[in-house]
Amino acid sequence: MNTAPGPRPGGRRRFGPRLGPLLPNGLARAAVRFNPVSFAGTFVALTLTALIISACGFLADTGARARPAPHRYAAAPLVVTADQRAHLVTGRGEDREDSAEDVPDRARIAVGPATGKAQRIPGVSRVVPDATVTVHARHPAAALRGHGWGATAFTGARLHQGAPPRTDHDVVLTAATAAAHGAGPGDTVRLTTAEGDRPFHVTGIVADGERGRDDAVAWFTDARARELAGHPGKADALAVLTTPGADTEQVASRLRDALGDGPVVRTGRDRGTTEDSGQETGYGKEVLESLGFSFGGVAALTAVFTASGTVALAVSQRRREFALLRAVGATPRQIRRTVATETLFVAPLAGVLGCLPGSALARWWYGALRDRDAVPETLPLHLGAGPAAVAVAVTVGTALLAGWLAARRPARIRPGQALSEATRERFRPGIVRTVLGVGALAGGLAMARVAAEEGGEDAANLALAVVLLLMTAVGLLGQYVAKACAGLLGLVLRAGSAASHLAAANTWANARRLASAITPVVLAFAFCSTLVFLQTSEDRQTSRQQTAGLRADHLIVPGGEAAGLPRTVAGRAVGTPGVATAVAVRRDTVLVEIRSDGTFLQTAEAQGVAAGGTAGGAGRALAAVQDLDVREGSLARLRKGTVAVDRLVARGARVGVGDRLGMRLPDGTKVRPEVVAVYARGTGLSAVTLPRTALAGHVSDPYDSQVLVRRAPGADAGRVAQALGGLGGDVLDRSSWTELADRDRAVNRWGNLTMALVLAGFAAVAAANTLVMTVAERRRELAALRLVGATRRQVLRMVHWESALVAVSALGLGTAIALVTLFPMIDGLFQAPPYIPPGLYAAMAAGVAGLTLAATTIPARLLLARQERRPS
Numbered sequence: 001m002n003t004a005p006g007p008r009p010g011g012r013r014r015f016g017p018r019l020g021p022l023l024p025n026g027l028a029r030a031a032v033r034f035n036p037v038s039f040a041g042t043f044v045a046l047t048l049t050a051l052i053i054s055a056c057g058f059l060a061d062t063g064a065r066a067r068p069a070p071h072r073y074a075a076a077p078l079v080v081t082a083d084q085r086a087h088l089v090t091g092r093g094e095d096r097e098d099s100a101e102d103v104p105d106r107a108r109i110a111v112g113p114a115t116g117k118a119q120r121i122p123g124v125s126r127v128v129p130d131a132t133v134t135v136h137a138r139h140p141a142a143a144l145r146g147h148g149w150g151a152t153a154f155t156g157a158r159l160h161q162g163a164p165p166r167t168d169h170d171v172v173l174t175a176a177t178a179a180a181h182g183a184g185p186g187d188t189v190r191l192t193t194a195e196g197d198r199p200f201h202v203t204g205i206v207a208d209g210e211r212g213r214d215d216a217v218a219w220f221t222d223a224r225a226r227e228l229a230g231h232p233g234k235a236d237a238l239a240v241l242t243t244p245g246a247d248t249e250q251v252a253s254r255l256r257d258a259l260g261d262g263p264v265v266r267t268g269r270d271r272g273t274t275e276d277s278g279q280e281t282g283y284g285k286e287v288l289e290s291l292g293f294s295f296g297g298v299a300a301l302t303a304v305f306t307a308s309g310t311v312a313l314a315v316s317q318r319r320r321e322f323a324l325l326r327a328v329g330a331t332p333r334q335i336r337r338t339v340a341t342e343t344l345f346v347a348p349l350a351g352v353l354g355c356l357p358g359s360a361l362a363r364w365w366y367g368a369l370r371d372r373d374a375v376p377e378t379l380p381l382h383l384g385a386g387p388a389a390v391a392v393a394v395t396v397g398t399a400l401l402a403g404w405l406a407a408r409r410p411a412r413i414r415p416g417q418a419l420s421e422a423t424r425e426r427f428r429p430g431i432v433r434t435v436l437g438v439g440a441l442a443g444g445l446a447m448a449r450v451a452a453e454e455g456g457e458d459a460a461n462l463a464l465a466v467v468l469l470l471m472t473a474v475g476l477l478g479q480y481v482a483k484a485c486a487g488l489l490g491l492v493l494r495a496g497s498a499a500s501h502l503a504a505a506n507t508w509a510n511a512r513r514l515a516s517a518i519t520p521v522v523l524a525f526a527f528c529s530t531l532v533f534l535q536t537s538e539d540r541q542t543s544r545q546q547t548a549g550l551r552a553d554h555l556i557v558p559g560g561e562a563a564g565l566p567r568t569v570a571g572r573a574v575g576t577p578g579v580a581t582a583v584a585v586r587r588d589t590v591l592v593e594i595r596s597d598g599t600f601l602q603t604a605e606a607q608g609v610a611a612g613g614t615a616g617g618a619g620r621a622l623a624a625v626q627d628l629d630v631r632e633g634s635l636a637r638l639r640k641g642t643v644a645v646d647r648l649v650a651r652g653a654r655v656g657v658g659d660r661l662g663m664r665l666p667d668g669t670k671v672r673p674e675v676v677a678v679y680a681r682g683t684g685l686s687a688v689t690l691p692r693t694a695l696a697g698h699v700s701d702p703y704d705s706q707v708l709v710r711r712a713p714g715a716d717a718g719r720v721a722q723a724l725g726g727l728g729g730d731v732l733d734r735s736s737w738t739e740l741a742d743r744d745r746a747v748n749r750w751g752n753l754t755m756a757l758v759l760a761g762f763a764a765v766a767a768a769n770t771l772v773m774t775v776a777e778r779r780r781e782l783a784a785l786r787l788v789g790a791t792r793r794q795v796l797r798m799v800h801w802e803s804a805l806v807a808v809s810a811l812g813l814g815t816a817i818a819l820v821t822l823f824p825m826i827d828g829l830f831q832a833p834p835y836i837p838p839g840l841y842a843a844m845a846a847g848v849a850g851l852t853l854a855a856t857t858i859p860a861r862l863l864l865a866r867q868e869r870r871p872s
Contacts, residue, residue, distance in 0.1 A: 048769075050355055052762050054362070056293075057386070079238065084107050087099070097599075110234055111233060131148055144217050145217055147216040154239050172202070172203060185205060305523060306766045308402035343399045365758075478516070490507065513774050516773075526817035531752045534825070556732075557730050565703055566728065573612075578719060583624075587706075590663055609621075609638075618638055618691050628679035629679050631678050633678060649688060657676060666700075667698045717733075782867070
């Protein structure tokens with residue numbers, strides 16, 4: 001090949017024109033072949049980036065696509081429901097804003113007016129009000145799901161024997177259910193309803209193979225089903241059947257015009273959201289989207305910073321090579337093209353391969369969520385091409401951008417200056433990175449201060465922004481951070497042995513290399529510490545509030561598969577010998593109008609209470625079984641039209657005693673009760689307390705959640721518990737109930753721990769990969785130390801001190817970010833400092849120290865051993 005220099009204008013000659021066209025591809029391939037460690041490290045970092053982004057993307061995509069297919073309503077062309085979103089409208093005209101939130105339970109539609117209007121629409125043959133009810137059988141104990149008999153018109157269930165139900169005391173059972181209870185047509189069975197045990201006359205049997213699409217095992221009259229469900233005049237939905245040949249969309253359009261703005265007409269796949277599983281799907285959708293977007297955003301940020309740092313490190317390690325290329329005539333454009341080509345050799349393949357373990361991680365995570373009932377079985381995991389494409393695009397884009405930024409200076413400077421700078425690392429953080437990093441740091445600290453001043457839920461809502469901004473600041477200001485850590489900790493190292501003194505000098509002189517090692521560990525440790533210690537702090541305060549707030553001696557809770565306790569249990573408990581007070585509690589979720597940072601609806605746990613089975617004196621009786629730590633007002637004033645709230649709710653809603661609190665009940669009904677008390681133990685007990693009658697007709701079933709019982713002075717605990725056991729349900733003491741409540745928090749605890757472990761695992765591999773790359777780059781340095789007389793032990797001790805500096809720096813910065821985030825949040829929520837278990841923190845710190853030590857010592861030992869085996 002002719003490589004003779006060609007002529008150049010002005011009489012001078014250069015090497016470039018002949019070499020230039022071959023430089024990008026040829027040198028790129030040669031670089032990959034002769035720098036395997038550097039490119040392997042880059043490949044691992046980019047693969048991990050694609051893994052974490054694709055896994056979170058698959059979960060988020062599954063949540064976004066969560067729309068259950070219709071099952072029971074498959075044969076009903078149209079389904080009419082109430083609007084399942086609660087609306088909070090503020091402002092007028094152009095300033096009008098509608099803040100909408102999904103109702104916690106289910107909004108129901110009034111049967112009379114809507115049915116009459118729908119029945120008159122041309123093309124409609126029949127309108128069937130549909131309601132779901134749960135009753136319980138005693139012998140054998142079982143929860144029976146029921147519907148109105150009218151639903152058989154679209155589910156396809158058919159009678160095998162007998163006749164349909166005609167009166168409020170009639171029931172039709174499946175063959176298996178009837179056989180289990182030894183009943184047939186004409187017999188009587190006793191079923192437990194919210195009103196207590198009731199006899200029902202079996203009028204017919206539905207063969208198990210003839211249930212069609214119905215999930216019921218018991219059928220009542222339509223009116224009785226709505227009555228047993230607790231909302232006599234309303235239905236879950238109206239199933240609209242059309243005449244043969246009618247156009248479904250045309251009928252739907254007429255229905256919408258006739259019914260007006262309130263009701264929602266659903267067709268096609270949208271009918272599936274109407275079914276009961278739609279509520280479970282909604283919760284699963286929320287869980288998956290929270291994991292995919294919220295956690296995925298933090299994980300992606302960590303992955304991008306880690307990958308870009310690794311790519312920048314790989315490019316900077318080749319500054320001598322680029323200096324030589326500039327010296328022999330390579331142009332800046334050719335250097336940049338070489339880096340881009342090398343990146344394209346590695347990044348796309350790493351992105352594609354990373355999606356394979358990413359899909360495996362998504363499958364495992366999804367399966368674990370399903371095992372814990374956080375995701376319904378009707379919602380399949382969707383492993384689509386979209387999230388994988390996004391993961392590959394982000395991976396390639398990150399690599400190209402990081403490589404381009406890192407190659408700017410070696411491509412831009414003069415050849416002679418490039419050779420000079422190749423001998424040592426220059427401290428040159430980019431101006432743009434510096435400005436953005438300082439802005440992120442200032443924003444994070446400012447938000448932390450605002451959170452400390454605001455407190456309450458506002459502090460908690462700002463926490464994610466604080467930790468994200470501080471993590472971003474560390475990622476952008478990595479070289480400054482590394483220089484500061486090397487300077488401060490170097491003062492200590494310089495006071496020690498020769499090995500520690502040399503470690504201090506090395507880390508000070510190589511800030512970019514140190515930053516690449518510190519950054520992934522800091523980011524992961526900060527976020528993991530925030531997640532883990534937020535959970536430990538919340539668990540500690542919740543447990544303390546529950547222990548201090550529960551005064552009841554016994555608790556009656558539903559047993560087995562029961563949906564709840566009949567409303568008569570509390571009244572019967574009061575009549576039990578040795579019982580002084582019994583309070584029925586119905587636990588549910590409401591929406592509260594929050595006005596602290598904008599105006600929006602926020603979910604809050606609520607308890608509806610009734611004393612001895614009635615609403616009279618509920619607040620006074622509640623004080624005997626619960627100590628809510630009332631700070632203002634009095635629970636004795638709790639009655640119809642009033643509410644007591646936790647101080648965090650009061651602060652967020654900007655209300656106090658005597659004010660009206662804007663609320664939405666579980667079905668979205670708007671109410672404005674008067675606040676009569678503000679208390680401090682809402683996290684452990686309940687954030688909102690109101691009379692049980694306020695929830696009647698606004699929940700899916702009318703059962704009580706538990707009954708709190710206080711013994712009379714001197715009563716025998718064993719005898720009282722035995723007597724209460726005959727009322728139906730399981731009887732627990734205080735400690736047993738606390739353990740049960742702790743198990744209910746286990747899913748949330750598991751979720752936070754899993755997120756921390758996933759991110760920690762990613763960071764561990766990424767940090768180890770970066771540390772191995774930094775040590776592998778230093779083979780000339782380690783060989784030079786051996787040549788000037790340093791022993792193998794002294795060299796290894798120097799490496800140990802450097803790894804100690806990395807570990808201490810990462811732990812210090814990660815802990816600082818976590819504390820800046822946690823202190824205002826925990827203080828605002830609980831008026832207490834964060835709880836950091838010493839043993840847990842020590843284990844996490846030991847893991848970081850062990851990782852850095854192993855990732856530096858093992859490759860250093862291998863390098864020294866290989867050098868010693870070489871002939872002199």
